[in-house]
Amino acid sequence: MKEFWNNKVVVITGASSGIGAALLTELSGYPLTIIAMARRADEILLPARSHSHLKLIRIAIDLQDPSSIDDAVxxxxxxxxxxxxxxxxxxxxxxxxxxxxxxxxFRKTFATNFFGPVQLIQGLLDRIKFAKGRVVTTSTVSALYGVPGRAAYSASKSAMHAAMESMRIELMEEGVRSALVCVPYTKTALRKSGLGADGKILDEEQANRKLKTPEEVARLLMKTALEEQPRLVTMDMSGFFLKWMRNLSPSLLEKILFKKLYRDFH
Known part of the structure; x- marks a missing residue:
């Protein structure tokens, strides 16, 4: 892994917090260039233990604003x-x-999770193609099936899956690779900044279950970037279960999902 990252150019979106900030920290030990993008780009700090030859470039971007994406490009x-x-x-x-x-x-969720990223990737695609680069998408097990109570979230992430799979096949001959990493519940502030059904900030506490750390997820994303032909990567049994049960027994899967999330709305 160490030699791979030397002198590379890496872009991270959502780099100011959570998994994006963990990626920045994990990668900062290598002599490479990181373009860190976030709405609050001024809050992106150089990690304490950074390589002396690390070059960090901060670019502000709001994925819900097409003009902001054009400006960032x-x-x-x-x-x-x-x-x-x-x-x-x-x-x-x-x-x-x-x-x-x-x-x-639905519109805001798709803007951040689908339309914004697609516009940004298209805007930088010539550079990705030039390096025969790879796109590694942080996704969710909720993208593998229409999870009850998460219709907008599941739909936006599923749409990103389809777009990235199409891009991977179309650009295969040009050496561009794309991987989707479906991570389980992770200890981030995602629920604090998410949206409720009425469009107001969700501000929910973390799920009451065992959570992955942002650092664990960041290391998996980095590992996935090293692989030659990654496509759909799951991190634990929840992702593996959804991936297979949707084909083997969708009716049983739906009963399990209904029972699991029933308490959210009753």
Whole structure:
């Protein structure tokens, strides 16, 4: 792993907190260039134990604003011709029963989880192609099935799966690779900044279960970037279970999901 990262150019979206900040910390020990993108780019700090040859470039971006994405692409350093690894990490969650979800929640969720990232990747695609680079998307097990209470979130992440799979096949001959990493519940502030059914900030506490740490997820994302042909990567039994049960016994899966999330709405 160590030699792979030397002198690479890496882009991280959502780099100011959570998994994105953990990626920045994990990668900062290598002599490489990191373009760290976030709405609050000024809050992105150089990790304490950084390599002396690490180059950190901060770019502010709001994935819900197409003009902000265009500005971010225009601010990308002209001297950097290629992107070796693009960590498509930024995202937002949304909770609520389908019948209660305001359409604005769908729009905002898709803007952050689908339209914004797609526009950004298209804007930087020539650089990704130049380096025969790879796109590693932080996804969720909720993208593998329409999870009850997560319609907007599941749908936006599933749409990203389809787009990245299409891109991977289309650009296969040009050496561009794409991997989707479905992570389980992780100790981040995602629920604090997510959306409720009415469009207001969710501000929920973490799920009451064993959580992965952002550092664990960051290391898996980095490991995935090293692999030659990763496609769909799951991190624990929850992802493995959903991946297989949707084909083997969807009716049983739906009963299990209904029972598991029933308490959220009753």
């Amino acid at each position: 225009s601010l990308f350093p002209k001297e950097i011709l290629g992107i070796d690894v693009f960590f498509n990490n930024a995202g937002i969650t949304a909770h609520g029963r389908f019948e209660d979800l305001h359409m604005d929640v």
